[in-house]
Amino acid sequence: MSQFTVSGRFQSRDGWEDFEKSIDAENENVAREHILAQFGSQHNLKRTQVEIEEVAA
Template structure:
């Protein structure tokens, strides 16, 4: 497993808020899916409300 840093922003009541998440995943696509699913389950956001700007391997 590799370490990935995912940066992006999500829509909230006050506008857009930025975030940075460090994820252990097999590849870049798995890291993207993990972040999208976590925002959906923890914050109740739809995938269209989350914008992923950058996924980088560390």
């Protein structure tokens, strides 16, 4: 597995907020899915409320 850094922004009560998270994943698509699932479960956000701008190895 590789280390990926995912950055983007998500919708909060105060408007859009930036984020940057590191995650271990097999490839970029899996990293994206893990981040979307994490925001959904921890922050109760829908996928349309999270914008991923960059996935870097």
